Amino acid sequence: MESIQAIKQRFGIIGNDPKLNRAIEKAIQVSPTDISVLVTGESGVGKESIPKIIHQLSHRKHGKYIAVNCGAIPEGTIDSELFGHEKGAFTGATQTRNGYFEVADGGTIFLDEVGELPLTTQVRLLRVLENGEFIKVGSSKVQKTNVRIVAATNVNMFEAIKKEKFREDLYYRLSTVEINIPPLRERKEDIHLLFRKFASDFALKYKMPTVKLTDEAISLLLKYRFNGNIRQLRNVAEQISVLEQNRTINGLTLKNYLPDTGSNLPAVVNNSKSESDFSSEREILYKVLFDMKSDLNDLKKLTMELMKNGTESDVQKDNERLIQKIYGDDDKDDDYESAIEDLEVLSIPEHVEKKESAITETEDKYHFAEEIEEEETLSLQDKELELIKKSLERHNGKRKLAAEELGISERTLYRKIKQYDL
Numbered sequence: 293m294e295s296i297q298a299i300k301q302r303f304g305i306i307g308n309d310p311k312l313n314r315a316i317e318k319a320i321q322v323s324p325t326d327i328s329v330l331v332t333g334e335s336g337v338g339k340e341s342i343p344k345i346i347h348q349l350s351h352r353k354h355g356k357y358i359a360v361n362c363g364a365i366p367e368g369t370i371d372s373e374l375f376g377h378e379k380g381a382f383t384g385a386t387q388t389r390n391g392y393f394e395v396a397d398g399g400t401i402f403l404d405e406v407g408e409l410p411l412t413t414q415v416r417l418l419r420v421l422e423n424g425e426f427i428k429v430g431s432s433k434v435q436k437t438n439v440r441i442v443a444a445t446n447v448n449m450f451e452a453i454k455k456e457k458f459r460e461d462l463y464y465r466l467s468t469v470e471i472n473i474p475p476l477r478e479r480k481e482d483i484h485l486l487f488r489k490f491a492s493d494f495a496l497k498y499k500m501p502t503v504k505l506t507d508e509a510i511s512l513l514l515k516y517r518f519n520g521n522i523r524q525l526r527n528v529a530e531q532i533s534v535l536e537q538n539r540t541i542n543g544l545t546l547k548n549y550l551p552d553t554g555s556n557l558p559a560v561v562n563n564s565k566s567e568s569d570f571s572s573e574r575e576i577l578y579k580v581l582f583d584m585k586s587d588l589n590d591l592k593k594l595t596m597e598l599m600k601n602g603t604e605s606d607v608q609k610d611n612e613r614l615i616q617k618i619y620g621d622d623d624k625d626d627d628y629e630s631a632i633e634d635l636e637v638l639s640i641p642e643h644v645e646k647k648e649s650a651i652t653e654t655e656d657k658y659h660f661a662e663e664i665e666e667e668e669t670l671s672l673q674d675k676e677l678e679l680i681k682k683s684l685e686r687h688n689g690k691r692k693l694a695a696e697e698l699g700i701s702e703r704t705l706y707r708k709i710k711q712y713d714l
Contacts, residue, residue: 294320294349303341306489307482311474315342322469323349328421330406330466331444333473336523342471343402343442352440355399358392363405370413372429381430393426393437406443406466407452414459417441421465441466476521480514486522487513490529501539503532508543516550677712680705684714 296316299305305316322329323346331339340359347357365373372381376391392401403409409417420426421441425434443466452458476483487505495502505513518524528549532541679698687693695705708714 296320299345303345305338305341306486307479308485309474309479309482311472312479312482315471315473316345318469318471319345320349322346322471324351326350326440327468328440328466329442329468330463330470331442331473332449332470333444333446334475334521335446336521337473337475338522339444339446339473340402340404342473343400343444346442347400347402347440350400350440352399356396357400357402358396359402359404360392361404363408367410370410371416374413375416375426375428377429378431381428385430388428391426391428393420393439394435396439397437398439400440400442403441403443405445407445407447407449407458409458411457411459414462418459418462418465421462476518476525483514483518483525484510486525487529490526491533494530494533498534500533503529503536503539503541505546506540506542509541509546512543512546512550676708680708680712681714684709 294302296313299316299320300307305312319329319342329342329346331342333339343359344357347353360374362370371377372385372389372391374391374393376389376394377385379385379388403417416426420437420439424436424438426437427434449458449463449467453460453463476486484505491503520527531549532546536545538545680694683694683697684691687697691705691709692702695702698705
């Protein structure tokens with residue numbers, strides 16, 4: 293059995309992290325068997341190296357090795373790609389096609405991004421894992437295949453199972469042995485080593501001197517999170533190798549190639565935060581509505597009291613007080629005029645007799661019901677005209693004094709005078 297160091301050199305794996313070494317050791321141990329393996333890890337950590345190690349160290353090394361990116365194949369054609377189809381099975385199927393499981397018979401299939409498989413395809417894959425049987429699309433004939441399946445995913449499989457996006461029985465079939473590849477941020481000692489390897493490779497590729505990092509730049513590189521893992525580090529090394537004229541890279545220069553991701557610490561997501569925010573907004577809304585209901589109830593009560601016992605002067609004073617309460621202390625003519633017009637309905641007949649009233653109070657609402665029989669009827673317009681005439685007579689036609697007495701603006705009184713042709 294080859295050593296871990298020999299395997300690294302053979303497959304071009306850079307790094308000495310203990311977690312990485314453990315992943316390679318598990319791959320070496322499981323390779324002589326035919327059991328299924330699930331490789332897990334974030335995107336860009338290099339999961340594709342593990343299936344190659346398993347295949348090359350197994351007795352299937354002379355058979356075919358096929359890597360399939362499940363996330364890159366459209367849902368409508370993935371069954372045909374994996375299991376094949378018969379001629380005429382669907383529109384465009386002009387001839388019979390062999391699928392990957394038939395072509396790779398006796399070899400290994402690497403299913404990358406297996407978490408992206410549709411549920412219908414998952415059922416077919418489960419049957420292959422259980423007894424090696426599959427059926428081509430558009431066929432009724434059961435075929436047998438002898439393949440070793442190594443799958444990889446960067447999604448949380450337990451979350452996918454919980455959301456019913458992945459079959460639990462298929463997960464346990466695939467993950468007989470699970471190999472996890474650590475993210476680059478957990479392999480601090482390997483980051484500079486990888487950068488130097490990439491810089492050397494690009495120097496040869498583009499025929500230019502190799503870039504080197506200062507101590508300040510190395511420190512910055514080690515502190516960076518690298519959400520894209522090795523793939524992102526490789527891209528950074530390539531950009532610097534191509535774009536920078538100065539082959540010695542300091543921290544300031546390197547920082548220009550590292551996207552600002554805010555904090556290098558992992559984000560803590562509080563799932564109850566949104567519910568709390570909505571709860572607070574609801575409480576504020578309820579308070580506003582209750583305040584509005586209270587103001588409306590005060591207005592109703594005042595109206596009922598005025599209808600029962602009010603005199604002309606009392607009505608006018610209460611009108612002014614109510615306007616001040618509802619509209620505030622703003623003395624602008626337009627606002628005051630609008631308030632008066634809204635509440636002119638409170639100028640009621642002088643003599644009213646209460647016939648029947650009932651006020652019922654519940655937890656959230658006031659219900660008012662009252663029938664009133666009028667002994668003397670005058671229209672509101674006639675009453676308003678009479679009040680304006682009397683006030684103008686008392687003040688010898690001086691509109692300003694009359695308006696003050698009536699509790700309205702001079703502009704409103706002028707408009708009323710024109711309206712009634714006084």
